[in-house]
Amino acid sequence: MPRRHLHVPPATEATPLRAALHALRADLDVPQEFPPEVLAEAEAAAREPRLPDADATDIPFFTIDPPTRLPPPPFQRVASRPPSDATDLDQAMHLSRRDGGGYRVRYAIADVAAFVTPGGALDREAHARAVTLYFPDEKVPLHPPLLSEGAASLLPDQDVPALLWTIDLDADGHRTALDVRRALVRSRAKLDYESVQKAIDTGTAEEPLALLEDIGLLREQREVERGGISLNVPEQEIVERDGHYALTYRALRPADAWNAQISLLTGIAAADLMTEHGTGILRTLPAAPDGAVGRLRRAATALHVDWPHHVPYADLVRALDPREPNHAAFLQECTTLLRGAGYTAFTGGELPEPRVHSAVAAAYTHCTAPLRRLVDRYAGEICLAACAGDDPPQWVLDALPELPKEMADGTRRANTVERESIDIVEAALLRDRIGETFEATVIDVKEQEPAVGTVHLEDPAVVARIEGTAELPLGERLRVRLTQADPGSAKVRFAPA
Numbered sequence: 240m241p242r243r244h245l246h247v248p249p250a251t252e253a254t255p256l257r258a259a260l261h262a263l264r265a266d267l268d269v270p271q272e273f274p275p276e277v278l279a280e281a282e283a284a285a286r287e288p289r290l291p292d293a294d295a296t297d298i299p300f301f302t303i304d305p306p307t308r309l310p311p312p313p314f315q316r317v318a319s320r321p322p323s324d325a326t327d328l329d330q331a332m333h334l335s336r337r338d339g340g341g342y343r344v345r346y347a348i349a350d351v352a353a354f355v356t357p358g359g360a361l362d363r364e365a366h367a368r369a370v371t372l373y374f375p376d377e378k379v380p381l382h383p384p385l386l387s388e389g390a391a392s393l394l395p396d397q398d399v400p401a402l403l404w405t406i407d408l409d410a411d412g413h414r415t416a417l418d419v420r421r422a423l424v425r426s427r428a429k430l431d432y433e434s435v436q437k438a439i440d441t442g443t444a445e446e447p448l449a450l451l452e453d454i455g456l457l458r459e460q461r462e463v464e465r466g467g468i469s470l471n472v473p474e475q476e477i478v479e480r481d482g483h484y485a486l487t488y489r490a491l492r493p494a495d496a497w498n499a500q501i502s503l504l505t506g507i508a509a510a511d512l513m514t515e516h517g518t519g520i521l522r523t524l525p526a527a528p529d530g531a532v533g534r535l536r537r538a539a540t541a542l543h544v545d546w547p548h549h550v551p552y553a554d555l556v557r558a559l560d561p562r563e564p565n566h567a568a569f570l571q572e573c574t575t576l577l578r579g580a581g582y583t584a585f586t587g588g589e590l591p592e593p594r595v596h597s598a599v600a601a602a603y604t605h606c607t608a609p610l611r612r613l614v615d616r617y618a619g620e621i622c623l624a625a626c627a628g629d630d631p632p633q634w635v636l637d638a639l640p641e642l643p644k645e646m647a648d649g650t651r652r653a654n655t656v657e658r659e660s661i662d663i664v665e666a667a668l669l670r671d672r673i674g675e676t677f678e679a680t681v682i683d684v685k686e687q688e689p690a691v692g693t694v695h696l697e698d699p700a701v702v703a704r705i706e707g708t709a710e711l712p713l714g715e716r717l718r719v720r721l722t723q724a725d726p727g728s729a730k731v732r733f734a735p736a
Contacts, residue, residue: 256667260376261727263659267652270368271381276360284354284361285390289423291350291400300347301428301448301499302393303435325378326388327371329608329615331362331426332501334450337407341415342454346404347393347424351609351616353400353439354391357634358456361386366638369649371611373658375664380611387610387730395426398582402619404505412457417508419619419626426697435496445504456496458504464599466553467495470570486533486668502607503599507695509622516625518616520642521604524596527576534686538572542714553600567695568682568714582614582643615644665701667726676736679719683713694719694733703731709734 253624264271271709273281282593304325333345355361374381380387393399401424407416430448438444439452462469507524513519532552539546539555541566546555556573559566577598583591584603596603606622609615619636624631682702683693689710694717695702705711718736 255726256663259663260374265664269372269379277364278383280360281385283386288353288400289728291423293420293422295403295422296398296425298345299427300333300424301430301510302328302331303430311508316517326392328393329610331393334447334454343410344406345536347401348607348619349391349393349610350400350421351391352620366645368615372653374693375660376654391610393426395429398423398425405506406508410526412461414508419622430464432492432494436492446547451497453499458500462706467600468553468556468598488700505607507601508605509618510604512622512625514590518586519621520582520601520618520633521594522596523583523593524580524598525593525704526597531576535572539569542569544569546563546721565714572660582646584639584643589652612644662730663726665731666724667722668699669721669731673721673724676718676720679717681711681713681715681717684713701731705733707735
């Protein structure tokens with residue numbers, strides 16, 4: 240889980256921020272430079288990748304940047320994201336109508352295995368890193384930029400080896416056919432969400448792009464039928480304004496969600512291939528326990544959110560308006576049901592339990608971002624083998640047992656980077672405003688400590704801890720005073736004013 244770069248400008252006031260981010264990297268033992276043997280292997284692979292026999296360069300693929308993960312929870316604290324001018328492009332698509340009705344989705348995924356030799360220096364380094372890390376001031380990539388931002392990236396006007404997914408849908412958006420194979424592809428255009436949304440809204444988009452809305456809306460309807468949940472609410476992000484950094488909230492556009500549905504469609508199709516053929520690695524999320532749902536019902540009552548007993552949780556979430564403070568606060572509480580996601584590997588036809596991602600409401604896997612996430616390379620290889628009726632390569636089978644732990648460790652570090660980075664930026668932004676008061680909304684209260692919780696400020700766009708002496712009014716407006724903020728040592732804290 241979709242993202243735009245957060246830039247920290249080289250201004251004098253950014254110095255404490257940069258020092259704090261440097262210290263964070265040291266504390267987390269974040270890898271920096273690639274070893275010489277890794278770079279040498281990357282250079283050789285870039286010169287002579289393993290090219291596929293099939294040629295699909297006649298298909299006018301396009302990319303939409305930035306890439307999108309699962310929709311974020313309310314007020315998700317996004318520390319950084321691939322830049323809008325990103326060059327590590329994992330996916331390209333082409334959408335078309337089928338004769339007789341329905342649609343064809345062609346989704347090209349960067350073929351990292353064409354460049355990485357199993358057991359080699361590049362492979363070992365990728366396993367050590369597991370994921371790309373995004374800090375506000377720099378990116379720590381999974382693979383050397385020579386590959387991830389060059390030879391292996393689906394940049395416009397270059398021929399690149401890819402895993403070409405062809406997914407046929409009927410007129411209602413149900414999958415009717417699926418194929419995955421290696422092919423050489425060529426992207427024709429590098430688009431961004433803003434221009435995509437404008438072109439679709441004004442009717443100027445050509446059919447392969449205009450169909451993103453048609454297919455996206457159909458897949459959203461299928462998500463509703465499954466009972467899946469997308470929390471399409473604002474993200475907290477860092478932006479540059481007139482040479483200075485600032486915090487703001489970014490509302491997701493419809494095009495963000497439609498693009499996400501293409502990725503979800505592919506991840507669900509990949510999971511189905513894996514479960515049908517008995518070998519794979521799934522992204523799983525257990526269903527929330529009854530006690531968690533009961534807690535949400537109590538929160539709904541406290542926040543004056545009408546939740547009739549006959550209304551399913553997923554239907555309630557879709558009906559909420561995150562612009563309403565009490566709805567936003569309830570959506571924040573809903574994120575507790577999305578915790579506990581992990582990776583589960585299986586072989587020999589012994590399917591895992593649980594094998595469903597409860598937010599997707601289907602079996603699901605990560606397979607669309609191999610330039611930035613280790614597991615996707617393995618998922619792609621398993622799906623290729625399944626479509627060909629073959630067993631997965633031995634190097635894939637050998638790595639499967641350890642992949643869930645490697646990805647868990649990498650994901651944990653990435654989450655820490657995001658969480659701590661945004662804390663540092665908030666503290667840098669507010670360090671000279673201690674003692675000032677702000678208007679805020681209480682969006683979370685600790686169950687065992689009702690005087691401790693989380694507040695959401697509109698301006699500046701800050702989400703931070705509040706500690707008082709009396710029970711906090713969940714979902715209500717509150718005047719708060721800034722009590723601490725230091726990017727080097729103290730996270731932002733508020734108290735009731």
